[in-house]
Amino acid sequence: MRSRYFTALAVAVLLGSGMLVFAKPPAGSGSITGKVTYTGTPPKMKPIDMSKEPSCAKQHATPVLTENVATGPGNALQWVVVYISAGDQGSTAPSQAVRYDQKGCQYLPHVLPMQVDQGLQIYNDDQTSHNIHPLSKINAEWNKSQPPGSPAIDTKYDKPEFIPVKCNIHPWMHGYFIVLNTSHYAVSGEDGSFDIKGLPPGKYTVTAWQEQYPAQSQEVTISGSEAKTANFVFKVLPY
Amino acid sequence: MGKLFAAVVFVITLISVAIFVMHTWWLPIDISTTGPAVDRQMNDTMIGTGILFLAGQLVLGVFVWGSSSRKSGRKIRIFPGGATPLVTAAIILVGLEILTLTFVGSKAWGAIYLTPPAANSLRVDVQAEQFAFYFRYPGPDGQFGGLHPDKIDDGSGNYFGLDPANDIAARDDIVVGSLVVPVNRPVELTLHSKDVGHSFYVRELRVQQDFVPGLDIPLHFTATQTGKFEIVCTQLCGLGHYNMKAYLEVMPEDQWEQWLKSQAGQ
Numbered sequence: 001m002r003s004r005y006f007t008a009l010a011v012a013v014l015l016g017s018g019m020l021v022f023a024k025p026p027a028g029s030g031s032i033t034g035k036v037t038y039t040g041t042p043p044k045m046k047p048i049d050m051s052k053e054p055s056c057a058k059q060h061a062t063p064v065l066t067e068n069v070a071t072g073p074g075n076a077l078q079w080v081v082v083y084i085s086a087g088d089q090g091s092t093a094p095s096q097a098v099r100y101d102q103k104g105c106q107y108l109p110h111v112l113p114m115q116v117d118q119g120l121q122i123y124n125d126d127q128t129s130h131n132i133h134p135l136s137k138i139n140a141e142w143n144k145s146q147p148p149g150s151p152a153i154d155t156k157y158d159k160p161e162f163i164p165v166k167c168n169i170h171p172w173m174h175g176y177f178i179v180l181n182t183s184h185y186a187v188s189g190e191d192g193s194f195d196i197k198g199l200p201p202g203k204y205t206v207t208a209w210q211e212q213y214p215a216q217s218q219e220v221t222i223s224g225s226e227a228k229t230a231n232f233v234f235k236v237l238p239y
Numbered sequence: 240m241g242k243l244f245a246a247v248v249f250v251i252t253l254i255s256v257a258i259f260v261m262h263t264w265w266l267p268i269d270i271s272t273t274g275p276a277v278d279r280q281m282n283d284t285m286i287g288t289g290i291l292f293l294a295g296q297l298v299l300g301v302f303v304w305g306s307s308s309r310k311s312g313r314k315i316r317i318f319p320g321g322a323t324p325l326v327t328a329a330i331i332l333v334g335l336e337i338l339t340l341t342f343v344g345s346k347a348w349g350a351i352y353l354t355p356p357a358a359n360s361l362r363v364d365v366q367a368e369q370f371a372f373y374f375r376y377p378g379p380d381g382q383f384g385g386l387h388p389d390k391i392d393d394g395s396g397n398y399f400g401l402d403p404a405n406d407i408a409a410r411d412d413i414v415v416g417s418l419v420v421p422v423n424r425p426v427e428l429t430l431h432s433k434d435v436g437h438s439f440y441v442r443e444l445r446v447q448q449d450f451v452p453g454l455d456i457p458l459h460f461t462a463t464q465t466g467k468f469e470i471v472c473t474q475l476c477g478l479g480h481y482n483m484k485a486y487l488e489v490m491p492e493d494q495w496e497q498w499l500k501s502q503a504g505q
């Protein structure tokens with residue numbers, strides 16, 4: 001009789017924890033780290049002439065360069081988004097919004113990843129008007145004027161998409177919103193390195209996206225709290 | 240009351256004329272070879288229209304003054320022959336004035352628009368877009384690369400639509416946001432627009448020319464003074480029109496050569 005009671009309790013606990021797993025995947029402790037590099041000769045990034053907007057020009061001691069192929073020492077490739085494109089069990093968007101700044105007539109950061117339905121706050125830190133225009137095709141398209149001192153634009157995207165962002169006033173301003181279906185992503189830094197943390201055990205497809213070159217994918221299997229390495233090499237052309 | 244009104248008319252007229260005669264708000268300095276002819280034309284127009292303005296206002300004032308003390312019941316006098324000869328005379332007078340100005344001014348116009356640019360002109364391509372101007376120099380090879388509107392990509396700085404991957408002439412083209420020219424050398428611009436109508440206007444050059452999408456419009460000038468001058472868009476082109484401007488920098492020849500070399504290095 002007593003043993004039967006314990007069995008029932010054990011089953012209930014198991015079922016309960018099973019339901020918990022179903023409702024919310026456990027934050028794993030596996031990770032994928034690596035480096036994004038290039039082979040070949042990258043195009044020369046061009047200096048941006050902001051002289052028509054003196055309040056921006058004076059914020060930069062040397063001219064800002066275009067960022068479509070941003071490289072670093074050791075053939076590092078910056079602004080590459082590395083994310084789990086398959087195998088992720090999905091998760092709800094974090095309550096913390098991501099922040100996008102218009103500062104010195106530049107978009108900071110150049111590439112901003114976020115999760116579907118995650119809050120997005122866009123600030124104008126400049127003494128000039130901006131008119132941000134994300135060129136979305138799957139999500140609803142909009143453009144909004146933001147004079148200096150305006151409150152932040154508070155928005156979100158409800159479908160995954162890679163969205164080029166431009167300013168309708170300053171043609172050189174250029175960035176990307178990367179709306180993903182996963183919370184597991186990273187952007188390669190100046191040294192090309194990235195670090196995706198908190199992965200539960202599983203079989204994943206890891207994709208690296210760069211704005212100018214075709215995306216690349218790798219299969220990575222994580223068991224337990226493994227730290228796996230995945231490196232990506234992009235072939236670049238001077239023109 | 241009538242006499243007061245007449246006095247006000249006289250005062251306004253004389254003050255307005257004085258402002259023009261004393262050049263209180265006059266044209267900015269002229270830095271182009273074709274500028275003096277434009278200024279002369281402007282001056283002639285101001286004198287012609289000024290005299291008519293002065294005469295018209297003074298006659299109005301005199302009539303107001305005279306009529307104010309008129310007793311009612313006095314016979315109204317009209318222009319001999321009625322309104323028809325009066326209006327005809329006015330049309331002939333104004334028409335003659337406009338024709339004369341056009342005839343005299345055609346020389347100034349012709350110097351800018353009907354004279355081909357000098358053979359040693361510096362060629363610069365201009366791309367206007369919402370809301371900036373971009374300028375292209377042919378680079379060390381002296382050749383402009385072809386334009387491919389489908390290749391235009393502001394994000395990577397390709398404002399003109401060059402195709403350096405397939406077009407060797409385009410590889411060394413210099414694209415900048417300011418128009419930098421040597422002093423005393425003829426400059427030949429070709430104006431293109433990426434999107435809508437814009438206008439290239441430099442007050443000090445006395446030159447104003449619209450951009451028309453789909454057309455390559457030639458324009459030439461020679462700057463005779465060094466300095467930095469504003470290029471503004473004077474064709475309402477959208478939300479950011481107020482903000483659409485660039486700078487014309489006129490430099491001594493050797494300094495300009497250096498500037499060009501430093502740009503080619505990038």
